Amino acid sequence: xxxxxxxxxxxxxxxxKERFTSLVHYINEESLKSSHxxxxxxxxxxxDSVTKKEYAQDxxxxxxxxxxxxxxxxxxxxxxxxxxxxxxxxxxxxxxxxAAYEDKLVQxxxxxxxxxxxxxxxxxxxxxxRPGRSAHDALKVLTHIIEKRPVGFVxxxxxxxxxxxxxxxxxxxxxxxxxxxxxxxxxxxxxLKAGIVEEGQWHETTVGAAQGGSISPxxxxxxxxxxxxxxxxxxxxxxxxxxxxxxRYCDDFVGCFEYEEDAKQFLVExxxxxxxxxxxxxxxxxxxxxxxRTAQTDCKRxxxxxxxxxxxxxxxxxxxxxxxxxxxxxxxxxxxxxRVSLSKSKDWFRKNLNTPAVQVMKKLRIxxxxxxxxxxxxxxxxxxxxxxxxxKKQLYTWMNRRSQGKHxxxxxxxxxxxxxxxxxxxxxxxxxxxxxxxxAHL
Numbered sequence: 001x002x003x004x005x006x007x008x009x010x011x012x013x014x015x016x017k018e019r020f021t022s023l024v025h026y027i028n029e030e031s032l033k034s035s036h037x038x039x040x041x042x043x044x045x046x047x048d049s050v051t052k053k054e055y056a057q058d059x060x061x062x063x064x065x066x067x068x069x070x071x072x073x074x075x076x077x078x079x080x081x082x083x084x085x086x087x088x089x090x091x092x093x094x095x096x097x098x099a100a101y102e103d104k105l106v107q108x109x110x111x112x113x114x115x116x117x118x119x120x121x122x123x124x125x126x127x128x129x130r131p132g133r134s135a136h137d138a139l140k141v142l143t144h145i146i147e148k149r150p151v152g153f154v155x156x157x158x159x160x161x162x163x164x165x166x167x168x169x170x171x172x173x174x175x176x177x178x179x180x181x182x183x184x185x186x187x188x189x190x191x192l193k194a195g196i197v198e199e200g201q202w203h204e205t206t207v208g209a210a211q212g213g214s215i216s217p218x219x220x221x222x223x224x225x226x227x228x229x230x231x232x233x234x235x236x237x238x239x240x241x242x243x244x245x246x247x248r249y250c251d252d253f254v255g256c257f258e259y260e261e262d263a264k265q266f267l268v269e270x271x272x273x274x275x276x277x278x279x280x281x282x283x284x285x286x287x288x289x290x291x292x293r294t295a296q297t298d299c300k301r302x303x304x305x306x307x308x309x310x311x312x313x314x315x316x317x318x319x320x321x322x323x324x325x326x327x328x329x330x331x332x333x334x335x336x337x338x339r340v341s342l343s344k345s346k347d348w349f350r351k352n353l354n355t356p357a358v359q360v361m362k363k364l365r366i367x368x369x370x371x372x373x374x375x376x377x378x379x380x381x382x383x384x385x386x387x388x389x390x391x392k393k394q395l396y397t398w399m400n401r402r403s404q405g406k407h408x409x410x411x412x413x414x415x416x417x418x419x420x421x422x423x424x425x426x427x428x429x430x431x432x433x434x435x436x437x438x439x440a441h442l
Contacts, residue, residue, distance in 0.1 A: 149243060244257045318331070
């Protein structure tokens, strides 16, 4: 299977205008069983209420019946079950779509096929949910651009409700640039139009792509590849007066410009461009700010205290200098993300009030290491240390709430931490260690 997909990828790279006519047959017994094996055991069930464990009881028979329906073109995705999860740092909640189990399998089997084609097309400036690319890669490239290139202004953009406003018609048109397999196109369209079940009520989906599905990230990348990336690279960038760059992680992106005039014009034209494809920006969250090597000097000249900051991928980015006076763009965990993480840990301690301390400490070490491996990035030691200190205070409170009496003072607590030590914050990600291929075409 991997060899066949590698051939597709090779053709896609060598022939940018090639349209693939025979793809749906790659969704077969092998790929569906592989999808089943990769599925997390405790994934929430969709409208079918089927879990991985239940489906596995007759895996061969279930897969055979599913393939039979697909061959007869009788397979129709079930509506997505909509739930709401808390949105970081706000009182709002974010909608999440949970697909039926077989729909999860089919979507997961489709992802490698779509990746084989579109990884040949996607530009170097996009990082979200792509093989071999990460949020850290996006941060490294952004750091390189702002520190090494003539950046004077940054446009911090927020697309309003991106997943809720994706146009199905435009999505299918974009897919048809590369895919001529009508069965696969029809299958994707059925997923888009499967509908939503919320509180027992079915709702039609004429626009939007449900967040939570396996194919949602690559469809989002595909949509913004045509709507944003190509437009910026092939059209706007060429007529700008100065240098300009774009770094995108799914629907979150930052524009970097040499001149303020270009930054302002970009924002004007961006609004027009997005509107054509049923999208818009969030005015209150989008802004142009002076940022870069000369920002501190320019701000002082204009009577400003210091350059503004901007948030991207969970970090607040700010202008600074080394001990030698060299310009640096530094980053720290954003205040909003810090609050959210501490709030989640507080809730977790509360839910585990009666869990044995040994188990809590084991899980806490795992959670803390996951936090450090993301936020433990160059220049962010102080913020990760602050998080660790606050977490220890929560742990201390938790230890003393486990019984009516107060058994732990700080001295005893310190002895407890010697027996069950927590990992210490350190830098796990060197922001200056950039893969050379990620800097190509900058």
